[in-house]
Amino acid sequence: MNPHHTHQSLSLAIRNRITAGEWPPGTVMPSETDLAQEYQCARATMNRALQVLADSGLIERKRRAGTRVMPLPSSLAKIEIPIIRHEIEKRGAAFGHSILMRETAPAPEKVARQLHLRKGTRALHLKTLYQSDQEPFAYEDRWVNIQAVPAISTAPLDEVSPNEWLVRDVPYSSGYVSFSASAAGSEEAAALGTRPGAALFTVSRTTWLANRFITTVTLSYRPGYQLQTKL
């Protein structure tokens, strides 16, 4: 049999039949076996094609119950959170950063909770400004669990930004992320060259690696920043 059907082309074909309304939302589609026969391909191939659609949230698959078109599709967006330096350099600008503050201090309760530290444990507190062509780009307020990453105490953070240093030293960590809008505080406003109260796009992350909580960070971008994606 000629492999004229790739799982990609099958995926696309099925997707089109769904968007064309052939199987309305909530209805059950033909089984893998039937579809494979219709397209004259192996069931494994059709299986893979359907898995792609299931991953993208278009259909739902259950054993015995069959394949069902999702009744009310909620949009799934895949967002890539770039390393700031890459983001700036991609736009052809020069990247720079400056450490505005670096101290070891007892973690405030909120931070201690996020990093699973006992209240009052000392942690590294960093405030950093990221610049694009000398212009302020983003303001970062970060706490690092020294017990998990002792090496950061002696890291040359003036040369390698905290962001990148952590990515290099503790890659592949897991984390929580939240996106929100916040009003600029006086410090952020001064650093970003805007007025206090300005609307800033804010990304907060807490990351860990194998049960060791590494860092919690709040990143505020300069006014006008947008995070874009396709769905």
Place this chain on the structure above:
Amino acid sequence: MNPHHTHQSLSLAIRNRITAGEWPPGTVMPSETDLAQEYQCARATMNRALQVLADSGLIERKRRAGTRVMPLPSSLAKIEIPIIRHEIEKRGAAFGHSILMRETAPAPEKVARQLHLRKGTRALHLKTLYQSDQEPFAYEDRWVNIQAVPAISTAPLDEVSPNEWLVRDVPYSSGYVSFSASAAGSEEAAALGTRPGAALFTVSRTTWLANRFITTVTLSYRPGYQLQTKL
């Protein structure tokens, strides 16, 4: 051969070896064939396991060049943009909405460009307030391409919100999404019960289906709203 190794378990095993530092960032990993032999599984199984890791951005695979651990992992977050009513009801609150404005008007240039309409073409302009337990939750400013969705002209949008009506009538559309922060205008501030200039989390979308542009919408959430995810 006993299928003691599922592609999931293999995926996890390989991921752990990577995070443990066995193959540092940027280095080349053993080939599919070798890994399959090491784990005593079929190459197809190992292939699928590695594809999972490649999809999540942990490794990069190229023919002939082999499988390489990504040098500087940029975080990939999968975000689900929920239907507003579901989001509110999930929190146990009562959903409500009111149409603040509904008119047919020539599309402003910016809107016309996004919807690929000729300048001045008339389109449906809607402003809607979404409520959670009577409290304002989000403010929506939407333009709909009447040519693409003529039925919306007569839709009972007081009963079914524009958001949901479009999801039902034009499901499975594609789109661009962007996240940002914006200062509340006087209208939004009044609707959301906050002061003008307040920092609002804003989601803008433009969606289409098979070359027909459907709608462009800007959704501003009440102050304090967060969009969360795990990575």
Place this chain on the structure above:
DNA sequence: CAGTGGTCTAGACCACCAG
């Protein structure tokens, strides 16, 4: 040009669960 990943196939067994 040789080695790598990408994919298809045919067959098999299993896990789940609605009827």
Place this chain on the structure above:
DNA sequence: TGGTGGTCTAGACCACTGA
């Protein structure tokens, strides 16, 4: 309990691309 999706296997061929 039978039909459905989930998965593994062994083998094969192809596409790409670096040495």
